[in-house]
Amino acid sequence: GRRRERLGAGGGGPSRLCPSTRKSTMRQTEVGERTSAPAPSPAASSDAAKSAGEVPGIAPLDVKLLHVVGHGGQGAVYAGCWLGTAVAVKIVHSARARAQLLSEAELLSKLRHPCVCSFFGICHVSCKYGDGQGVVMELLEISAYDFIHRRADHGGVEPSLCLRIACETAKGIAHLHRNKCMHRDIKTANVMLDQAQHAKVCDFGLAVESACFDVGDAQPTGLDAAPGGETVRQHTAGIGTPRYMAPEMVLESGDVASHRLVYDESCDVYSFGMLLWEVMHRQVPFAGKSGIYVAFSLAPSEQRPAVSLPAGFEGLEPLIRSCWHHDPSRRPSMAACVEVLTVCAKSSIPHAEDVEEGAAD
Template sequence: MIRSVTAVDERVRQRIPNSSFGAGKENSIGAMRAAEFSSRLNECLHSRCEIVLAISVRHENGVRHFMVNQDSDGSFYCEHHHEKSVSDLVSFYTTTKTPLSSSSGVRLKRPIERPQWLLNHDAIRLVKKLGEGAFGEVFLAEYSSGNEVMQVAVKTMREEATREARLKFMKEARLMRRYEHRHVVRINGVAVHEHPLMIVMEFCPGGSLLSHLRKEKGKLSSSTKLRFAIEAAEGMAYLHKQKCIHRDIAARNVLLSSKQEVKISDFGMSDDKLIVKDDKLDKVPVKWLAPETMQEKVYSNKTDVWSYGVLVWEIYAEGAEPYAGFSNLQTRAKIVAQDYRMEMPKDTPSSVSKLVVHGCWAKNPSDRPEFSKIVKTLKGKA
């Protein structure tokens, strides 16, 4: 009986070692040199998730993929030769120079080292659930790296999630790996060799900015509110410089460090395109959307600026709901048809109010300032 390597077989898990070679789908296979190889766990494609192990080898002018099968006794093989573990199988083909298949004549030479961002599930211990979403949960966890154990946040993906949800999950991780800034949540890596799939990232003990604003209502100084606005703008200025459109800027998606520093988070809707067209607006937070998104279903760096304006309103309103008393449909009608703009809370500095109402919320996207200019303007008021 021949089996592929499935995600639900504990015996198989134990037989796949934490090898120093190998990569997930993110590895740059196109950059391989001749005879370089990596072992890869291909993405789950079906409603019942199945993990398929393959060895990818640079050969002549292309990359060849060889399926690793599992026999009924638990051993692994590519064509005829069996070994008790994948690591032993790879070692056999590397040391003996035996072709992976008689028809291909492909031999293994140099392994591609496992990238640091590809983590092992064994190094992650889930401690406490922090939240729950449509396709998974977020946990406080401990991550062991060498002799160091650190607190991290872990975002998980349920095994029964759709293929589309899994692709979005991995895209979020891929985007986050590119970013390193003091006001953007840092990713440690991903764990994809078992279930649940995990994104491991910086833990922010201060929780969400929205919760903090509501908890500290009436206690926050004007300088603290301004600092929150500046730090969020600095994080967004960095992301835009990296060609990232966040698409979901709001106080609920901003976290606070142990020192109450702002960290932009939640890249589930983010993209690395200049303009994004998205016809699915049925489940998006309408009250943070720019008018052109409501009308034309487009996102850009300028729609992020509009949403940031709503975030600043939330900061000075100490976590109140924007457009209170209006439904999503009413909010859309007032913004699009009536050019309605909210008044800023009464203790907002006039210069900040002007920046938001006449800058961030300008009807014409080209009239909205870049985040670099927003930072300079706000710092001039600090």
């Protein structure tokens, strides 16, 4: 099968040096030439573009592609190097995918936050899959999905660390909502961890800059799914990953064109409730059942996973249940989720200031 994309960015920590800068022996499958003239730091370049209100462009010769870390029908993701910084370069080829990628870049350029993947710019690149448009972000090694579930097979992850990951994810989503942006595909596979295991929300391919979104107008072009269910495309009613999808995003008839559903940021809150359950239980929600069955049968009938939290973390149950409430108006805001999780984190993590650092508004 296709390898899942792994990309993301660190927000507040020091930039990682690319392998070539460290004189690594990593094999390079695609290499671009570096310009000899000095250039501004990645952070300064991104901040300058942000203040100018533009999507920053990157000179193709400043980017080296090292090796493929994921590829699919619409494009590929490379590990690479830009001005001495390790980056992920997400490359697409079709006109439709390029339009979506540009939209994603425009959102990322406005959403700079320690708990949201950092974005450096866009560039035109050539690789073995052909020429295409690329989005350049700081490289991260592992998704929250892989970290939690792979570690679960080798002794597991401490509940306090799981809670920190959830708390930082909530802060990233809350930042999106403050900026009138819905992610619409919140799941553990779309949360990346840096080397210090701090969480960053990533993959904005389905995000929209709107306080309210009409399903009838949806044109989803999401990449193939990571574990937990395939990403729903235009031929179904909802947008996102079925296992994590809010009930109001699903039409029983499956007919998008003849129905007009309006939903808001609370759909992300529902998905976050599933994510919070998953990281604290270290299990996939409704494991063993198909994502489509969960979305079209279990979720609409108000069935939810059984809650059995680790000792000392039982206080999270009311938050989990309120996040995935069937009535969107009864769900808390992500800002309220952050408040609850921060209090819980301070009482369970010895160095709770690590959670607060990089969580500023």
